[in-house]
Amino acid sequence: MKIVLTGASGFVGSNLIKFFKDKPEVNIVALSVRTPIASDALNGADCVIHLAGKAHDLRSAPNPAEYYSVNTELTRNLYDLFLKSDAKKFIFMSSVKAVADSVDGVLTEANLPNPKTHYGKSKLEAEEYLQDIELPADKKYYILRPCMIHGPGNKGNLNLLYKFVSKGLPYPLASFKNKRSFLSIGNLCFLIEKLVHGNTGSAVFQVADDVALSTNDVVKILAGSLGKKPRLLSIPAPLVKTVAKLGDVLGLSLNTGRLDKLTEDYVVSNEKVKSLLGITFPLTSEKGLQITANSFASAKKRSLK
Secondary structure, eight states, X not given: OEEEEEXXXXXXXXXXXXXXXXXXXXXXXXXXXXXXXXXXXXXXXSEEEEOOOOOOOSSSOOOHHHXXXXXXXXXXXXXXXXXXXXXXXXXXXXXXXXXXXXXXXXXXXXXXXXXXXXXXXXXXXXXXXXXXXXXXXXXXXXXXXXXXXXXXXXXXXXXXXXXXXXXXXXXXXXXXXXXXXXXXXXXXXXXXXXXXXXXXXXXXXXXXXXXXXXXXXXXXXXXXXXXXXOOBOBOOHHHHHHHHHHHHHHTOSSOHHHHHHHHOOBEEOOHHHHHHHTOOOXXXXXXXXXXXXXXXXXHHHHHHO
């Protein structure tokens, strides 16, 4: 089976290539989208996995047009080539942010999309393009809406939190009692493999690990992976929010965007994808985070050599 993969050098792409490395029945061909895509780029492909995109950037304010150029137009162009090719499956990596920037309760596929950011809107427009075209009976699309993905090679708030915990510093946001869904890269790769080899009809899936965790839970898991006791400090939430607003102005490491990432409620249901595909994810939420934490420790050891 030949899979054409965009975004092969990214976090998800590089992990997906490693996942399929020992599966000789699968041949992954990386497709660069930095230049115009050739009309014959999908020749001989059985499946297209489209991971390339412009990520949500909380640190700066990029030109909004970049999101639509990359996340929307690029997806449309690649999907048009898919429709003309012999490939049977198109897997598009969207985001839960295409549905909602904040969640009250539990996010399911029944929620009507109402994104507020250009990132979310650009992903939703790409989704709608895929869904609006009537497909031949032998072709299928799968739109995946992952929540926060983590794993080996992860760079982001989890990495920063790990560094914080590894230094023995007390976590100062313990007063926030949030619940948040995470997604282990191992579970995501497992799901993609099931879609590649399965025969499920076209669908939109939100993807998350089974159990939502609080950031306090995450700190405990990270500390445990280091053989440390978690240090949780409950600074009053209003004071923390004030400091975060100052961080927006002064360029501090703690700003409102990062505070929201660490403390917001964002619970995502994975019941539809598990029920429709008849699967059980191999990694629990805790085990997935332990694997990620261990990868941080290994990376630190390599950097010291």
